[in-house]
Amino acid sequence: MYAADSYVGFCQILYEYLILSGATVSILEVSDGQSSTGLTDRQREKWGITIPPGAITPLRSDKLVETISALSADYLFLGVSGRAVFRICKALHQQKKIRKIPLISTGFPGLQFRLMMEGVILRCFVDRLLFTDPTLLRKSKNLLSFVPFRTAKCILFGSPRLRVTRVYEMGRDRPYVVFFDQNVVPQGYDARLSLAGSILALADEFPNKTFLIVGRTISGELSYHSLEGDVSIEALLAGRTRENVSSFSGNWTDIYADIHLCFSVSSTAILEAAALGIPSYSILVEGDVDTRFSAQAFFRNLGLQRTQAELAREIAEPSPGVSTSAANKHMAPFNGASLPLWFAPAEMERLPEAPIVVRNLLFRLSKLGDWMLSKIR
Numbered sequence: 001m002y003a004a005d006s007y008v009g010f011c012q013i014l015y016e017y018l019i020l021s022g023a024t025v026s027i028l029e030v031s032d033g034q035s036s037t038g039l040t041d042r043q044r045e046k047w048g049i050t051i052p053p054g055a056i057t058p059l060r061s062d063k064l065v066e067t068i069s070a071l072s073a074d075y076l077f078l079g080v081s082g083r084a085v086f087r088i089c090k091a092l093h094q095q096k097k098i099r100k101i102p103l104i105s106t107g108f109p110g111l112q113f114r115l116m117m118e119g120v121i122l123r124c125f126v127d128r129l130l131f132t133d134p135t136l137l138r139k140s141k142n143l144l145s146f147v148p149f150r151t152a153k154c155i156l157f158g159s160p161r162l163r164v165t166r167v168y169e170m171g172r173d174r175p176y177v178v179f180f181d182q183n184v185v186p187q188g189y190d191a192r193l194s195l196a197g198s199i200l201a202l203a204d205e206f207p208n209k210t211f212l213i214v215g216r217t218i219s220g221e222l223s224y225h226s227l228e229g230d231v232s233i234e235a236l237l238a239g240r241t242r243e244n245v246s247s248f249s250g251n252w253t254d255i256y257a258d259i260h261l262c263f264s265v266s267s268t269a270i271l272e273a274a275a276l277g278i279p280s281y282s283i284l285v286e287g288d289v290d291t292r293f294s295a296q297a298f299f300r301n302l303g304l305q306r307t308q309a310e311l312a313r314e315i316a317e318p319s320p321g322v323s324t325s326a327a328n329k330h331m332a333p334f335n336g337a338s339l340p341l342w343f344a345p346a347e348m349e350r351l352p353e354a355p356i357v358v359r360n361l362l363f364r365l366s367k368l369g370d371w372m373l374s375k376i377r
C-alpha cells in the first residue's frame with residue numbers, strides 16, 4: 001500500500017517482482033477521500049508506474065488500521081508515514097494471540113535529515129526496514145543496537161529511480177538545466193516569488209540552455225507535499241516565462257543524458273541526479289530554515305549549497321565530481337539483491353518483542369533525543 005507519491009517507486013518494483021514470482025498482489029491507495037484524486041496519469045508517467053489502475057483499490061485513511069487488521073496477507077508493505085506505521089504495528093501486535101500476522105516492511109523514501117531518532121523508532125517494529133541512504137542505514141543500526149527488544153532487519157534497498165546504472169559522459173553539450181520544485185519548500189509566498197525570480201535571472205544569463213521546471217504535484221494529487229493554493233513555481237512563472245523556460249511533467253531520468261545541471265532548494269532528487277553524475281546543487285533561499293521539509297542545512301553541510309551567483313558559475317563551468325562524491329554517501333542505486341532479503345522468512349529472534357508500553361516510551365525518548373541533537377548542531 002502507499003499513501004503518497006514518495007512510495008510508489010517501492011510499490012512498482014515490489015509489484016513487478018511478485019507478479020513474476022506468481023504471487024497474488026493487492027494494492028491499496030490510501031488517501032483522505034476528499035481532497036485527493038489519487039495517483040493521476042501525470043504522476044504515473046513521472047514515476048514510471050506500470051501497475052494497472054484496475055489492480056489498485058482506494059482506501060480512506062480513517063479505515064487504514066481497520067482494513068489492515070482484517071487482511072489475511074502473507075506480506076505487507078506499508079508505504080505510509082512513520083506515525084501510521086507505528087500505529088499499525090501496535091494494532092497488529094495486540095492481535096498476535098488470535099491470528100497470524102504478515103511479514104511487514106516499510107522504508108524511508110527520502111532524506112531523514114531531521115528527527116532521525118523519531119523516524120527510526122516509529123518504523124523499527126516492522127520486520128524489514130528499507131533504506132535508500134547508506135549513511136542513515138548505518139546510523140539506524142547503531143541506534144537500534146541499544147534497544148533490548150526485537151527490531152527490524154535493516155536492508156539497503158536503494159533509490160527506485162536509480163534502477164539502471166548509467167555512465168555520465170563528459171565533454172558533450174547538454175541542453176537542459178533542471179529545477180526540482182517541492183511545493184512547500186520554501187513555504188512563504190515571498191520566498192517562493194524570490195526563488196522564481198532567481199530561476200528567471202539564471203535563464204536570462206544562459207539563453208543557450210533550456211530551463212525545465214519539474215513540478216512535485218498539482219493541487220489534489222496524492223502527496224505529503226501538498227499545495228495550499230496555486231503557489232507552485234510553474235504558476236508563479238506564468239506570464240513571466242522566457243522562451244528557454246518550460247515545464248516538464250515526465251520522468252526526468254528518461255532525459256538524464258541531456259541534463260547539464262540540476263538544482264532545487266532541498267529535494268532528494270538533488271542526490272539522485274548527482275548519483276547519476278549530473279552536477280546538482282541546493283540553491284540558497286532566505287527565510288526557509290523552519291519549513292518542515294527543508295533540508296538546506298543538510299545540503300550546506302554536504303558542501304552542495306550555492307547562492308544564485310555561485311550557481312551561475314557552476315552552470316558556466318560544471319564540475320560533476322563534487323556533487324557525485326557527496327551523493328554517494330547518502331543515495332544508493334537500487335539494490336536488486338535486496339528483494340530476496342525482503343521476503344525471506346522472519347528469523348527466530350533471541351530478543352523479546354517490545355510491549356506497547358515500551359514502544360510508547362521509546363517513541364517519547366526518541367523525540368527527546370532529536371531535540372537534544374537539534375540544540376547541539
